[in-house]
Amino acid sequence: SKVTGINMVECATRIALGESLKDLGLPLGLVTNKPYVAVKAPVFSFSKMGLVEIALGPEMKSTGEVMGIGRTYSEALFKAI
Known part of the structure; x- marks a missing residue:
């Protein structure tokens, strides 16, 4: 949306x-093309988990997501990450 x-x-x-x-x-x-690119990236709450292994595994679930908007894919991805 x-x-x-x-x-x-x-x-x-x-x-x-x-x-x-x-x-x-x-x-x-x-929908018609927009003059920008949007990228969504998962958020993992590593900082909230004290002594937990932070290497991502296939069973891990994200705790949210963030969206980056930019003029190019690279810019949008940079903002999202």
Whole structure:
């Protein structure tokens, strides 16, 4: 929603209740390109876990996420990380 400017939760709820994309006034197909790139990255709360091994393993779960927005993929990734 932050990247597209479309409230996805509201749209999904209204569609689940029987409205169509046309009813919502949304364009069909893909959203038009934006002049920026957005990257989401997971957040792992290593600082909150005292004497825990901090090497990432396949069973680890993130405790949140962060989004970086930039003019290029590299800039957005740098901001996210």
